[in-house]
Amino acid sequence: MSESILFDGPVCPVPIRDRGQVIMGHGSGGKLSHDLITGLFLPPFDNPVLRAGNDAGVVDATPNTRLAISTDSHVVWPLFFPGGDIGRLAVCGTVNDVAMMGAMPLYLTAGFILEEGLELGLLEQVVTSMRLAAAEAGVQIIAGDTKVVERGKADGLYINTAGVGQLFAGLNISGHQAKPGDTVILSGPIGDHGIAVLAARGELGFEADVLSDIAPLNHLVATMLETSNQIHVLRDPTRGGIASTLNEIARQSQVSILLEETTIPVRPAVQAACEMLGFDPLYIANEGKLLAIVGRDDAGKVLEAMRATRYGEEAVIVGQVQDEPAGRVLLKTAIGTTRIVDMLAGELLPRIC
Template sequence: MHKKQEQILLGHGSGGRLSHDLLKSIILPAFSNPALDELHDGARVLAGGASLAFATDSYVVKPRFFPGGDIGKLAVCGTVNDLAMCGAVPLYLSAGFILEEGLPAAELERIVASMRLAAREAGVQIVTGDTKVVEKGAVDGIYINTAGIGLLQPGADITAKRVKPGQAVIVSGYLGDHAIAVMSERHGLTLPAKIVSDCAPLNKLIQAMLTEVPAITMLRDPTRGGLATTLNEIAGDAGVGIILEESLLPVRPEVQAVCEILGFDPLYLANEGKVVVFVEKEYSDKVLTIMRQHPLAGEACIIGSVTEQPAGQVALKTTVGGLRLLDMLSGEQLPRIC
């Protein structure tokens, strides 16, 4: 049972436990249907004989510009990646803008130009949209919603229901870069130049992987709530355990240092250009080879495996030999991260 919410808190936007409670107590009961109930990054639907994926997301990141990206690039890449995680080839996007009165037109031009470049990189078109302007103070400069549709790749069946004990868990690269890059810009911190957002469209990487290895069972990009929260969602949906190896987790030393100073856990930090892959171990080497040949996944590595126990939970095998349970993010480490 999920407690009914009396009022909305900032933590309800974390992507963690509070977000799930909000969805399951109010949103999902109102709209329940087979496509929605799968709770994937997007919906898999049939239309006129075509197998489609449909996804939408809204972006309120603060600040609007940060090392490695901006709210416009994030809006395009985020929806492209949600479609790709469903096993689809993204085709078309919509873009909805809510603008605050007084926003400099030059900033809007810069954001739109960034969206154009990101769409070109992903190979998608922005074909429809909407613009609203509200009074000064009603929003923080600009909020963007993007939605998209894509064609599901033949043979791909990406669902948590296919995640089984014995499968390998792979991540495409360094964790936590996006969150730390945004936080540094927000608070005026000076960090090493290599810490920039990983914001990028992953669809061409995913397409190459699924073309060569259609046996991949699950894909997910660990955005809000980070890797630990994402894996908790999958473990719960699949009814399996997931055990990670601390020594195998790819975290930049610079990001780890910032986390230790500020009290963050990189496993709960948002990423905007990473993918977690579940696949039978017999295919893991082939998947890694494909990933490492792509510029966005050169540091891809196996980080753990699927087990029978602890069912529905995620555990971390520490470097000293202990086993630490990784719960879903319960609060909000960094609000307005995407």
């Protein structure tokens, strides 16, 4: 090419089309996870409940009783970190997935995969933490399973939980229900869990004064549903952060979501850690926050009701739903420009310099 006379010319690597193996990015909650679900899991299991693509499947148990059913596996490391541990996470994660369908979670099951050599005292601490979280959420753990694997085959302890809850009557809450004109409410500051766990690993050589936000959100959800029948979507933005969750909703509902950067709360310590590592807080995991998409007329009273609850004290309006461009999340920056907020692609990686 004549344009680059002094150089070898434009060159680039051979593309990697499809990987033959699972990579860590498949578990990031972002684009690769999404592709794995839609490409590999959905086709063989395909049914209308699964196809809805929500945090929990909703089925009619009897003509008057609808159930939300969900499952979640927990592989966090370290097992204990500021603000929580794998036990509290295992209970709250599933409770929240069920609650996000507009259901009151009732029962959980718990499956434990234990690594040979795990201290029983440590397991006891985890179980105590599960008991306390279940009591706070008002759910019972009614069945369980234990497997032990050889040393080196698991990271101490993995927990799977499944949960079932009963839907509040007359609701149709789903990622498909966001409508142009709706208001987006966020229940509090973002990124606490991801940064707390990252700091607890000690690998990146920094300490952060941040507690994980792990919390059962079902009582908050119940309060919101008592306040308004105009709650269209509820989601807890876990892995992939609010950016990935809002992208899922925008795609499911074929709408655009416009966020106001200045309204999105981020604690200073989380902001500082993100600045240092080159992360965007929009992509950092939360375990005790929810996003609600609410009819505009009810947004004020829903917000007020949320702020009166323990886990919704810092709730704020962060954006609105609009027609175009469908399937996209946009962000109005503090300096008045607009940019795309995409799904997380692959794993979050610290920057080089």
